[in-house]
Amino acid sequence: MTKFYSDMTVEEAISCFPIGSTEVEVLDDSEDFIGFLTIEALSAAVQQSDLTKPISHFITVNAPLQNLRNYSIPYDQFQAFFESDLCRVVFNALYDGVYITDGDGTTLFINQAYQRITGIREEEIIGKPMSYLIEQGMISVSASLDSIRTKNQVTLTQRIRNGRKIIVSATPILSPQNEVIFVINSVRDITELIRMKYTIDSQKLSFQPISQLLPGSEQVNLQEIIIGPSTTPLFKLADKVAKTDAKILLQGETGVGKSLIAKYIHAKSSRKEKIFLELNCGAIPANLVESELFGYEPGAFTGSLKNGKMGIFEKVNGGTLFLDEIGDLPLELQVKLLKVVEENKFMRVGSTEMKEVDVRLITATHRDLASLVQEGSFREDLYYRLNIVSFEVPPLRQRKEETIPLLEMYLKKFNEKYNEKKKMTPECYEWLTNYSWPGNIRELASLAERLVVTTYDDTIDLSNLPSFIQPVLSKKTTTHSLKEAVSELERSLILNAMKKYGTTRAAAISLDISQSALVQKMKKFHMRLENESN
Numbered sequence: 001m002t003k004f005y006s007d008m009t010v011e012e013a014i015s016c017f018p019i020g021s022t023e024v025e026v027l028d029d030s031e032d033f034i035g036f037l038t039i040e041a042l043s044a045a046v047q048q049s050d051l052t053k054p055i056s057h058f059i060t061v062n063a064p065l066q067n068l069r070n071y072s073i074p075y076d077q078f079q080a081f082f083e084s085d086l087c088r089v090v091f092n093a094l095y096d097g098v099y100i101t102d103g104d105g106t107t108l109f110i111n112q113a114y115q116r117i118t119g120i121r122e123e124e125i126i127g128k129p130m131s132y133l134i135e136q137g138m139i140s141v142s143a144s145l146d147s148i149r150t151k152n153q154v155t156l157t158q159r160i161r162n163g164r165k166i167i168v169s170a171t172p173i174l175s176p177q178n179e180v181i182f183v184i185n186s187v188r189d190i191t192e193l194i195r196m197k198y199t200i201d202s203q204k205l206s207f208q209p210i211s212q213l214l215p216g217s218e219q220v221n222l223q224e225i226i227i228g229p230s231t232t233p234l235f236k237l238a239d240k241v242a243k244t245d246a247k248i249l250l251q252g253e254t255g256v257g258k259s260l261i262a263k264y265i266h267a268k269s270s271r272k273e274k275i276f277l278e279l280n281c282g283a284i285p286a287n288l289v290e291s292e293l294f295g296y297e298p299g300a301f302t303g304s305l306k307n308g309k310m311g312i313f314e315k316v317n318g319g320t321l322f323l324d325e326i327g328d329l330p331l332e333l334q335v336k337l338l339k340v341v342e343e344n345k346f347m348r349v350g351s352t353e354m355k356e357v358d359v360r361l362i363t364a365t366h367r368d369l370a371s372l373v374q375e376g377s378f379r380e381d382l383y384y385r386l387n388i389v390s391f392e393v394p395p396l397r398q399r400k401e402e403t404i405p406l407l408e409m410y411l412k413k414f415n416e417k418y419n420e421k422k423k424m425t426p427e428c429y430e431w432l433t434n435y436s437w438p439g440n441i442r443e444l445a446s447l448a449e450r451l452v453v454t455t456y457d458d459t460i461d462l463s464n465l466p467s468f469i470q471p472v473l474s475k476k477t478t479t480h481s482l483k484e485a486v487s488e489l490e491r492s493l494i495l496n497a498m499k500k501y502g503t504t505r506a507a508a509i510s511l512d513i514s515q516s517a518l519v520q521k522m523k524k525f526h527m528r529l530e531n532e533s534n
C-alpha cells in the first residue's frame with residue numbers, strides 16, 4: 001500500500017489514491033502523521049489544475065466540525081428557502097450535486113446536477129425517506145442518516161443504482177436545542193476523478209513510436225500497442241532480447257497478446273526485413289505437422305506433390321517462426337524440433353539429407369508447460385531449450401490500468417473504420433475496468449467494435465453493454481408492493497402533467513380528476529405548489 005507524504009504532488013497522489021477510499025493518511029519526512037488528504041480536497045485540487053502542487057496544501061486535520069449550530073435562523077425560513085425558486089436557481093447553477101433532507105432524513109430537494117450524476121429523478125424521491133432509497137437499491141448507503149445520527153459532518157462513498165460511484169458529504173444544520181433540522185449533502189462524481197486518474201496514468205504509459213509494419217501478411221502496427229505499468233518490464237525485456245537470437249517462450253491466457261509480443265520482437269530485431277510466420281501447432285492435424293514444418297521429398301507419401309514441398313522452416317529461413325500452442329505438438333515431432341533447435345538442422349520427410357537453416361524461434365502456449373513436462377506429454381530437454389527467455393504475459397484483469405487506454409485506442413480505430421464518433425461514458429469505462437475479461441484483449445477489441453457498430457447514440461453507456469457484462473440495474477424494482485407501484489405511477493403522471501401544463505387546473509383536466517383531488521395528492525407527495533397561479 002502506497003504511503004502518502006506531504007511533498008508528493010497532486011498528480012502522484014491521484015495515481016496512487018486507493019479506489020473506493022475517501023481519505024488517506026499523510027506523513028511527513030520523519031514518517032509522523034500530519035493529517036488527512038480527502039478525496040474531496042484532491043478533486044478540488046484537480047479542478048483548480050494544481051497537479052504539480054505538493055499535497056501539503058490540501059491536507060486537513062479532520063477536526064470535528066464547528067459552528068454547525070444555527071442560533072438565529074428560524075426553521076420556517078429554512079423550509080421556505082428550500083421550497084423557493086431562489087433555492088432552485090442557486091443550486092441548479094452548481095456543477096456538483098446537492099441533496100437536502102429534513103431532520104428525519106426525508107428528501108426535500110435535489111438539484112439538476114444530482115439528477116445528471118445519478119440518473120435518479122426528482123419525481124422518484126422527493127418526499128421519500130433515505131431508508132426507502134436504500135431499500136429500493138437506488139443508493140448503497142446514506143450520508144444524511146449517518147450525519148443525523150452523529151450530528152456531525154460525514155463524508156462517504158456511495159454506489160448508485162446505475163453503477164456509478166459518488167462522494168457524498170453531509171453537513172447537518174442544528175437547532176438551538178442541538179437537534180438536526182436539515183442535512184445539506186454535496187455530491188461529487190468519483191467516477192470523473194477515477195477517469196482523470198486513468199487519463200493521467202495513460203499519459204504516462206509508454207507508447208512505442210514505431211510506425212513500421214512487418215513484411216508479409218503478418219503485419220502489426222506497433223503504434224497501436226498499449227504498454228502499461230504491468231507490461232512495461234515485458235516490453236523492455238523484449239527490446240533487449242530482440243537483438244539476440246535467444247529462444248523465447250511466451251506463456252499466458254488466450255488473447256493476452258503473446259502473438260503480438262512475438263511480432264514486436266521480430267519488428268525490433270535485425271530480421272525485421274525478413275519473413276515472420278505464425279503457425280498454430282494445435283490447428284493442423286498431427287499427421288500433417290511434420291510435412292508442414294519440414295517439407296517433403298517427391299513421392300514421400302501417397303497423395304504428396306510430385307515435386308515435393310518446401311517446409312515452413314525453409315520458407316522462413318533468415319526470419320522468425322512463431323509456433324503458437326507448442327504444448328499441442330505431438331511427442332514424436334518434439335524430437336525433430338529439438339534437432340532444429342539445437343543444431344539448426346532438419347530433414348525433409350522422405351529425405352536422408354540434412355538441411356541447415358537460420359530461423360529465430362519464438363514459441364507460445366496458454367498451458368502450463370512445466371506441468372506437461374511432469375505429466376510426460378512434453379519433453380523436458382525441449383522445454384529447457386525453448387525456455388531460454390520466458391515471458392509470463394498477465395491477463396487483462398491484472399493490468400486494469402491498460403483497460404481505458406485500450407478501449408480508447410480501439411474506439412478510435414473502429415470509429416475511423418466505420419466513420420462514427422462514439423464516445424464512452426466515464427461509468428462505462430469504470431465498469432469495464434473492473435470486468436474480468438475472460439477473453440482478455442481480444443474480447444475487449446471485439447466489444448469495442450460491436451459497440452461502435454450496434455449503438456444508435458454517439459454516447460455509449462452502461463445500458464449498451466451486452467447483458468453478461470452489464471451491472472444489474474435497480475435490482476429491487478420488482479419487490480414493490482402494488483400500493484407502492486401505483487403510488488409511484490401516480491407521482492410521475494402528476495409531475496409530468498404539471499411540467500406540461502403548468503397549473504393544477506389544466507393538469508387535473510388532463511388527468512381526468514378534480515383540481516382539489518390533484519392538490520391533495522400533490523400535498524401527499526410533497527410536491528411544490530408555489531408556482532400555482534389559479
Ligand SMILES: Nc1ncnc2c1ncn2[C@@H]1O[C@H](COP(=O)(O)OP(=O)(O)OP(=O)(O)O)[C@@H](O)[C@H]1O
Nearest residue numbers: 224225226253254255256257258259260366441442
Ligand atoms: N498491448 C496490446 N495493445 C494493443 N492491442 C493488443 C495488445 N496485446 C494484444 N492486443 C490485441 O489483442 C488481440 C489478441 O492478441 P494476441 O493474438 O497477440 O493474443 P494471444 O495471447 O496470442 O492469444 P492466443 O493465445 O489466443 O493466440 C490482437 O488483436 C492484438 O492485436
